[in-house]
Amino acid sequence: xxxxxxxxxxxxxxxxxxxxxxxxxxxxxxxxxxxxxxxxxxxxxxxxxxxxxxxxxxxxxxxxxxxxxxxxxxxxxxxxxxxxxxxxxxxxxxxxxxxxxxxxxxxxxxxxxxxxxxxxxxxxxxxxxxxxxxxxxxxxxxxxxxxxxxxxxxxxxxxxxxxxxxxxxxxxxxxxxxxxxxxxxxxxxxxx
Amino acid sequence: xxxxxxxxxxxxxxxxxxxxxxxxxxxxxxxxxxxxxxxxxxxxxxxxxxxxxxxxxxxxxxxxxxxxxxxxxxxxxxxxxxxxxxxxxxxxxxxxxxxxxxxxxxxxxxxxxxxxxxxxxxxxxxxxxxxxxxxxxxxxxxxxxxxxxxxxxxxxxxxxxxxxxx
Numbered sequence: 001x002x003x004x005x006x007x008x009x010x011x012x013x014x015x016x017x018x019x020x021x022x023x024x025x026x027x028x029x030x031x032x033x034x035x036x037x038x039x040x041x042x043x044x045x046x047x048x049x050x051x052x053x054x055x056x057x058x059x060x061x062x063x064x065x066x067x068x069x070x071x072x073x074x075x076x077x078x079x080x081x082x083x084x085x086x087x088x089x090x091x092x093x094x095x096x097x098x099x100x101x102x103x104x105x106x107x108x109x110x111x112x113x114x115x116x117x118x119x120x121x122x123x124x125x126x127x128x129x130x131x132x133x134x135x136x137x138x139x140x141x142x143x144x145x146x147x148x149x150x151x152x153x154x155x156x157x158x159x160x161x162x163x164x165x166x167x168x169x170x171x172x173x174x175x176x177x178x179x180x181x182x183x184x185x186x187x188x189x190x191x192x
Numbered sequence: 193x194x195x196x197x198x199x200x201x202x203x204x205x206x207x208x209x210x211x212x213x214x215x216x217x218x219x220x221x222x223x224x225x226x227x228x229x230x231x232x233x234x235x236x237x238x239x240x241x242x243x244x245x246x247x248x249x250x251x252x253x254x255x256x257x258x259x260x261x262x263x264x265x266x267x268x269x270x271x272x273x274x275x276x277x278x279x280x281x282x283x284x285x286x287x288x289x290x291x292x293x294x295x296x297x298x299x300x301x302x303x304x305x306x307x308x309x310x311x312x313x314x315x316x317x318x319x320x321x322x323x324x325x326x327x328x329x330x331x332x333x334x335x336x337x338x339x340x341x342x343x344x345x346x347x348x349x350x351x352x353x354x355x356x357x358x
């Protein structure tokens with residue numbers, strides 16, 4: 001039997017078909033988790049967002065009219081749910097984290113005395129990159145996550161966020177410039 | 193150097209696979225002779241790889257999440273398990289629709305009265321024309337009402353009343 005399309009699954013979910021809901025969940029839970037995890041930075045919060053987003057999706061399936069693709073519709077719900085959760089959480093932790101749009105890149109860099117083996121350095125570099133991504137401002141981080149982590153095109157990302165593809169391209173470029181600056185010394189050390 | 197600045201945005205789009213063939217050829221020609229831009233490209237690719245790496249979630253966790261999703265979404269769609277806020281919202285909508293139906297009915301009656309007084313019967317057909325009492329048939333959204341119109345003598349106000357309705 002042919003595999004049902006996402007559109008067909010949403011129609012079946014709207015008709016209260018629980019097996020269709022489960023199939024949709026199995027197909028897209030990882031994508032939802034990756035976005036939520038990279039936007040929120042921890043597993044427990046990300047899983048809460050996944051649950052909340054899928055509840056919304058199950059309830060909203062009947063309202064899906066196909067004006068956007070299922071992919072952009074789905075990521076819009078997940079992204080908005082994650083950003084809402086992050087904003088709610090930030091009310092309680094602002095004093096601890098400070099201004100996230102003005103992170104201190106120096107905190108991310110290793111001291112010059114460190115000379116770990118190459119493999120460990122790469123692993124540590126990857127960790128520092130993830131930390132730097134977490135310190136990007138919300139707008140830049142969201143675009144970065146949708147394009148880089150989930151592989152959405154600039155046009156799809158623009159549809160998800162309600163911005164132009166040019167703005168997507170610009171935000172990505174500046175996100176990368178920031179990451180590059182944050183990690184410059186790491187890259188230099190790694191290439192030596 | 194000015195070339196590198198020009199190509200920086202193209203490298204970002206290239207990493208995302210968003211350049212067309214012509215743009216890609218132009219960038220690759222530049223990269224072939226520019227170690228600095230190649231280093232930028234590699235660092236951005238490394239950032240992509242690192243960002244894509246997320247922890248694996250235990251299947252048991254996924255199952256628990258799905259069970260909660262199923263329960264919560266099914267509960268919201270079943271009228272008998274509606275939350276208090278949903279019940280209140282539903283009652284409000286009923287009241288709004290009822291009000292709208294009565295308003296439409298009243299407007300229809302006034303129109304009927306107007307046309308009756310003009311005597312052309314455009315809004316309804318008199319069921320009885322004996323004397324001054326008229327029963328008017330009007331198609332409205334509230335079928336539970338019967339409309340009665342007392343046609344007055346010339347110069348008097350018409351009397352209109354309803355019978356029935358919820």
